[in-house]
Amino acid sequence: MGPKTLVTGAAGFIGFHLARRLTEDGRSVVGVDNLNSYYDPALKRDRLDLLTATPGGFTFERLDLRDSAGVAAMFREHRPEEVVHLAAQPGIRESVINPRESVENNVNGFLSVLEGCRESGVRHLVYASSSSVYGANTKVPFRVGDPVDHPISLYAATKRANELMAHTYSHLFGLPATGVRFFTVYGPWGRPDMAYFRFADAICKGEPVQIYGTGEALRDLTYIDDIVESLVRLLARPPQADGDRPDPGPETGAGGAPYRLFNIGFGGQISVGGLVGLLEQNLGRKAIRTHQQERPGDVFATRAEVLDLENYIGFGPQIPVDEGIARFAEWYRERYKP
Numbered sequence: 469m470g471p472k473t474l475v476t477g478a479a480g481f482i483g484f485h486l487a488r489r490l491t492e493d494g495r496s497v498v499g500v501d502n503l504n505s506y507y508d509p510a511l512k513r514d515r516l517d518l519l520t521a522t523p524g525g526f527t528f529e530r531l532d533l534r535d536s537a538g539v540a541a542m543f544r545e546h547r548p549e550e551v552v553h554l555a556a557q558p559g560i561r562e563s564v565i566n567p568r569e570s571v572e573n574n575v576n577g578f579l580s581v582l583e584g585c586r587e588s589g590v591r592h593l594v595y596a597s598s599s600s601v602y603g604a605n606t607k608v609p610f611r612v613g614d615p616v617d618h619p620i621s622l623y624a625a626t627k628r629a630n631e632l633m634a635h636t637y638s639h640l641f642g643l644p645a646t647g648v649r650f651f652t653v654y655g656p657w658g659r660p661d662m663a664y665f666r667f668a669d670a671i672c673k674g675e676p677v678q679i680y681g682t683g684e685a686l687r688d689l690t691y692i693d694d695i696v697e698s699l700v701r702l703l704a705r706p707p708q709a710d711g712d713r714p715d716p717g718p719e720t721g722a723g724g725a726p727y728r729l730f731n732i733g734f735g736g737q738i739s740v741g742g743l744v745g746l747l748e749q750n751l752g753r754k755a756i757r758t759h760q761q762e763r764p765g766d767v768f769a770t771r772a773e774v775l776d777l778e779n780y781i782g783f784g785p786q787i788p789v790d791e792g793i794a795r796f797a798e799w800y801r802e803r804y805k806p
């Protein structure tokens with residue numbers, strides 16, 4: 469067995485795919501999730517069933533990261549050597565409606581994970597940040613070294629806070645920490661609260677697709693397999709306390725802290741209206757398009773610069789959106805039989 473890896477949010481979209489890959493690779497994986505009902509719990513249970521059926525060393529613990537004593541006990545029991553922290557209250561628009569949920573889950577929950585990593589002497593923490601940290605920035609592509617001081621949703625502020633907290637732990641306790649800013653991740657077993665999934669549901673049920681704004685907003689959609697491959701490669705390369713830094717800048721730790729930040733995005737763009745069109749093609753049905761007010765907290769356009777990532781791990785996201793949406797639609801049709 470390889471190193472023991474803790475994956476938080478293992479019943480979530482990215483956590484499930486990553487935990488499955490690590491288990492298939494022969495690692496010992498501890499998956500943690502609170503299985504909350506922010507979206508259809510049946511989807512989370514089905515992901516978990518697939519994980520527990522995967523041959524190898526997968527163990528599940530139902531745990532809420534807001535339970536700091538429970539998290540400390542879990543770290544003491546399992547003594548993970550590596551941690552991939554993906555659990556969060558996701559959703560940019562959700563954080564506008566329920567700010568307390570975002571902060572309690574994403575900030576307090578992360579603090580418990582950092583404390584667990586410190587106590588157990590974890591050799592590498594990889595944690596999820598978000599493209600939303602670029603906030604009001606209008607210059608695309610977004611570079612990791614760009615200023616990120618103007619978040620426009622509380623969700624983005626919690627993710628930026630995570631990056632700052634991780635830096636502090638890297639600096640104070642030498643915890644090797646790698647933050648990854650995900651760009652609108654999609655694919656089979658995805659999140660039903662996200663645009664592509666909501667649009668697929670509406671198209672298949674013959675209900676109106678709700679487009680916030682004109683439909684010209686742009687997103688860098690990143691396919692799940694590219695995310696998993698990037699995470700696996702990053703996990704194998706904990707940042708060093710010094711050296712290993714071809715391009716020192718804000719993306720690396722100050723004063724030699726073993727800390728790094730990367731974008732993980734495909735590096736392209738599709739409009740929200742274009743996404744509806746792609747889904748129509750792949751689901752073989754016409755959408756009824758309706759337009760609503762833009763949602764506060766949403767940024768207009770995202771696109772990742774991923775050169776740093778490619779140089780560091782010798783890999784960058786490869787699946788173009790038309791191919792990824794075709795794969796998603798195939799899974800969707802198979803699961804929901806519309």
Ligand code: UGA
Binds near residue numbers: 559653667766
């Ligand atoms: C997504 C995830 O939801 C976040 O958790 C993640 O942190 C973020 O990506 C990221 O990149 O880091 P977002 O890009 O807003 O956030 O993805 P969607 O929820 O799929 O929304 C994409 C676009 O579609 C937005 O412009 C949104 O306003 C629009 N939208 C969404 C609609 O027009 N209609 C809907 O019903 C839902």
